[in-house]
Amino acid sequence: MSTRPHRGRGPQERVAERRARLIVAGLDMWGECGWSGVSVRGVCARARLTDRYFYESFDGREALLLAVFDQALADLMAAMAAVPWEGEPRPFMRASMTAVFAALDADPRLARVTRSDTSGSPALERRRHEALDAIADLITARITAVSEGPMDADSVRAPVRFCVAGVLELISMWLGGRLEATVEQLADQCSDLCARVFGIP
Template sequence: MIPEMSTRAYRGRSPQERVAERRERLLAAALDLWSELGWSGVSVRGVCARAGLTDRYFYESFTDRDALLLAVFDRVRDELTGGLPAAPFTGEPRAVMRTLFLALFTALAEDPRYARVAFTDPAGSPALETRRHDALLAVADAVAAGVSSVAPGDFRGPALFCVGGVGGLISAWLAGRYPAAPEELADRCTELCARVFGV
């Protein structure tokens, strides 16, 4: 049951602000636990303990654990794809792609927690599997639309191929099987994807 919200301010913060602050604490705790234990290791009790909150406050923001996991995934997805421009691309395709790749690899290097959430196989969670699949399709469609704006053609297939390939490279990189600096990875991915797109 979601607790009733008081309408009184407390320490200068409105009830809505306090709810938002508690929600952020729960999301941060869940991100930490996910990065340490994998998504299956995230539990309502564990998240509440890490956030220093009771179950009562969990259910004022989330209906269940799946809702929390999806919110964490969406937050990470938005952080990693926030630089993805809407079509059309403004600039030379290779330069645009390199900028996007460099931003992605830099973000992953700066906060490895994002990598565990975005690139670890979510098998066993239908909700997360669907969300990740939809996210990959959305990225591929955005890239295909951007490339087609400067080099007319149907690029959805090549875009899906590149998204899958980059995901595999990232997995190897994160596992230490493809050591390289973010700049080197950006250059390599740009070159490979440019060949696939023929631009």
């Protein structure tokens, strides 16, 4: 592989750019067909890259699927993390949920990845559970960090997981058209339910 700069970009930058193009192509295909419809050939054709460049970044189709899932999760986590924790907990919860729901509403691809049944892929199923754990841990850390008194993280984690699971189910119903609500209305409902679980007035 050439190590010479090409149009001002080094080889590592070009590899990263091609990898990003493949992930975007995979996200597009997942959004249209579901994860089972994503193929190496289809992704390469959409990204306008050859198989050689695919295997430069990924061992195979499954590795690409995990990267696409991770990218979608990162986009949603970034939307939530962009909301600063300040003031009362309830407005913060509502603002965080509004940001995430707005991101899902704006990008049908993220919505499709979020709603996908990953039970047919053990690797994706494991990654999905890891993602839920990461979200619950992030929320737990924030709650314990702003608590006025001492709070055991283990005692917080269970109700957080309960809330995360419930919110995800409502999101699935909303995205599937079984729950009619605007982004703001859904954020109101979910933040109210979670506030009740934690006894937040």
